[in-house]
Amino acid sequence: MHFKSNAYHKRNFGSIECIVGPMFCGKTTELLRRARLSKIAQLNVRIYKPSIDTRYSAENAVTHDNVQMSSQMVENAEDLQKRVEGEWGQVHVVAIDEVQFIPGKMVEVCAQLRDRGIRVIVAGLDMDFRREPFGEIGDLLAIADEVVKLKAVCKYCGENALFTKRLTEGKDVVQVGGAQDYTAVCEHCYLKT
Numbered sequence: 001m002h003f004k005s006n007a008y009h010k011r012n013f014g015s016i017e018c019i020v021g022p023m024f025c026g027k028t029t030e031l032l033r034r035a036r037l038s039k040i041a042q043l044n045v046r047i048y049k050p051s052i053d054t055r056y057s058a059e060n061a062v063t064h065d066n067v068q069m070s071s072q073m074v075e076n077a078e079d080l081q082k083r084v085e086g087e088w089g090q091v092h093v094v095a096i097d098e099v100q101f102i103p104g105k106m107v108e109v110c111a112q113l114r115d116r117g118i119r120v121i122v123a124g125l126d127m128d129f130r131r132e133p134f135g136e137i138g139d140l141l142a143i144a145d146e147v148v149k150l151k152a153v154c155k156y157c158g159e160n161a162l163f164t165k166r167l168t169e170g171k172d173v174v175q176v177g178g179a180q181d182y183t184a185v186c187e188h189c190y191l192k193t
């Protein structure tokens, strides 16, 4: 097979990879695994997370089992964009954890970064505790190159868990919490418990 231009192989294509699922399914672990592999490939990686999420560490992206890499906190989508543009040319991979908690036009910002050759990896909740799509996450999945939907283990029966259930009272959708506030459950146990 012949291509019209040899430059074909030299182009830098951007991409958007989405890692979604309920809490405790290993989203951040998968995000950090991909970030780590990029570093091994000698690419410059930046990890961002919402400033709302200070559950484990203000400066590091941390999984529930305490694996961590240094990260920057962002207020909103525009803040993230500015930070990437602030060191333009030096960033190859942008990894974003807990993307559902970042306010602003994340879909637009991710699309723009891809258009400009950045590999964008996002991790986040696909559904809230009411089992409804979390904000604009669905739009992000729609424009992604790759969607990875992970499952957790149901706390009550051990089946695959697709949903996040809130264990404590409160109606606010954005209530950042850990194992004491939320658990992963299968459909059967979501409806039963």
Ligand SMILES: [Zn+2]
Residues within 6 Å of the ligand: 154, 155, 156, 157, 158, 159, 185, 186, 187, 188, 189, 190
């Ligand atoms: Zn179950």
